[in-house]
Amino acid sequence: MIDMAWRFRRSVQILPGVKINFNRKSTSLTIGGHGIHKTFSSTGRTTTSLGIPGTGLYYTTSTGRKNRQASKQTYVVQPSHTTVPATPSMPAVNIEAVRNSIESIYHIADKPINWKKMLVSDSPDNKYFHDRAERILEGDIDTYYEVINDVNPLDDLIQYGSDFECGTDDPRMLAIHFHVNSRNVLGEAQKLPKTQYNDLLQDYVCGCSIRIARDMFALLPIRHVIVDAWDLGGDILSVDFKRKEFDKLDFANLDASDTVKSFEYRMNFTLKDGFKKIEPLDNIG
Numbered sequence: 587m588i589d590m591a592w593r594f595r596r597s598v599q600i601l602p603g604v605k606i607n608f609n610r611k612s613t614s615l616t617i618g619g620h621g622i623h624k625t626f627s628s629t630g631r632t633t634t635s636l637g638i639p640g641t642g643l644y645y646t647t648s649t650g651r652k653n654r655q656a657s658k659q660t661y662v663v664q665p666s667h668t669t670v671p672a673t674p675s676m677p678a679v680n681i682e683a684v685r686n687s688i689e690s691i692y693h694i695a696d697k698p699i700n701w702k703k704m705l706v707s708d709s710p711d712n713k714y715f716h717d718r719a720e721r722i723l724e725g726d727i728d729t730y731y732e733v734i735n736d737v738n739p740l741d742d743l744i745q746y747g748s749d750f751e752c753g754t755d756d757p758r759m760l761a762i763h764f765h766v767n768s769r770n771v772l773g774e775a776q777k778l779p780k781t782q783y784n785d786l787l788q789d790y791v792c793g794c795s796i797r798i799a800r801d802m803f804a805l806l807p808i809r810h811v812i813v814d815a816w817d818l819g820g821d822i823l824s825v826d827f828k829r830k831e832f833d834k835l836d837f838a839n840l841d842a843s844d845t846v847k848s849f850e851y852r853m854n855f856t857l858k859d860g861f862k863k864i865e866p867l868d869n870i871g
Contacts, residue, residue, distance in 0.1 A: 684775045684786055691793045693837055695800035696739050701807055722807065725757025730806055739801040743794065750798075753868075761812040761868045762798050766791050768817050781857040788855055791815050791823050792842035799827040800837070812868045820863035825851040 704712055705719035714736070721729040731752065740750060751763035768787055769776075775786050795813040802811045808829070815823040825846050835845065846853070854862040 681775070681778070681782070681786070684772065685789070688786065688790045688793050688842070691743075691790075692796040692800065692840075692842060695797065695837075696804045698804040727754060727757055730754070730757070730760070733805065737805060739805050740798060743797065758809040759812065760802055760806065760808050761814065762802065763814045763816060763866075764794065764798060766794060766815050766817045766822075780860075784855075784857050784860040787860060789842045791817075791861070792825075792846040795823060795825055796827075796837075796840075796842055796845060799832060803827075803829055803832060812866075814866040814868065818861065818863065821866045822855075822861040822863060823851070823853045824864060824866035824868070825849050825853075826867055 699715060701715070701719045701722050704715040705723065707716050709716075718729050718733060722733065734752060750765075752760060753763075754760050768790070772783070772786060772790060775783055778786070795815055798813050799811040802808065810826055810828045812824065812826045814821050823846070827849055831849065850867065852864045852867060854864050
């Protein structure tokens with residue numbers, strides 16, 4: 587049994603382009619804006635990030651307390667559609683069943699809440715939402731957190747992950763940090779040849795990210811959701827879903843990995859090696 591818990595993260599803007607970030611691991615100071623910024627963490631790490639929106643290419647330098655040498659990475663995403671046949675010695679695995687299970691993650695989602703209707707609703711069934719509608723529509727972040735905690739929109743994803751960390755300093759957006767728990771969720775698929783397993787794993791991680799965004803857009807009147815997928819001791823995917831483009835998606839027929847790549851994202855992945863760690867878009871130290 588996996589225990590799922592919500593944690594809420596705070597960022598406080600102290601000057602234009604300057605904010606202090608608080609999370610479970612550290613406190614940090616971020617200077618700059620979307621696309622280019624520098625973060626100084628209490629862990630001793632200093633990170634500079636420069637991205638070209640919409641291209642999937644990002645350049646980062648990171649200097650730690652113990653190692654003052656800067657590490658530089660350029661993330662170039664490789665295509666992931668090559669099919670590698672299973673070898674005769676491999677155990678039988680129903681790949682189609684695994685893929686269907688992955689797709690079911692983002693095919694379903696919560697029913698959207700119309701907060702303007704809830705504001706004027708006098709139905710006893712809507713009392714919880716009616717009582718909070720005015721504050722939600724005013725962009726009260728504390729009420730956002732209250733509703734997320736009470737409604738628990740991702741409760742059925744408990745088998746796919748353990749912890750969800752939520753944070754924002756802007757009522758128009760939400761950032762969700764998600765532990766994908768990859769070693770436990772794909773079961774028999776782990777017996778597949780490495781490249782075939784990695785192909786499924788990428789779809790699984792991207793599919794979970796899409797589902798998280800669907801539920802958050804359904805729950806709150808926000809414009810975009812940043813989803814950071816965490817595994818292997820660090821972030822492996824970071825994607826910024828914009829509502830305007832997201833609402834146009836055909837969830838019954840999309841490819842999860844291709845869909846993520848149509849938004850601003852960071853992912854260092856190849857079929858041969860799988861995922862490697864990246865710096866998230868909402869780098870908060």
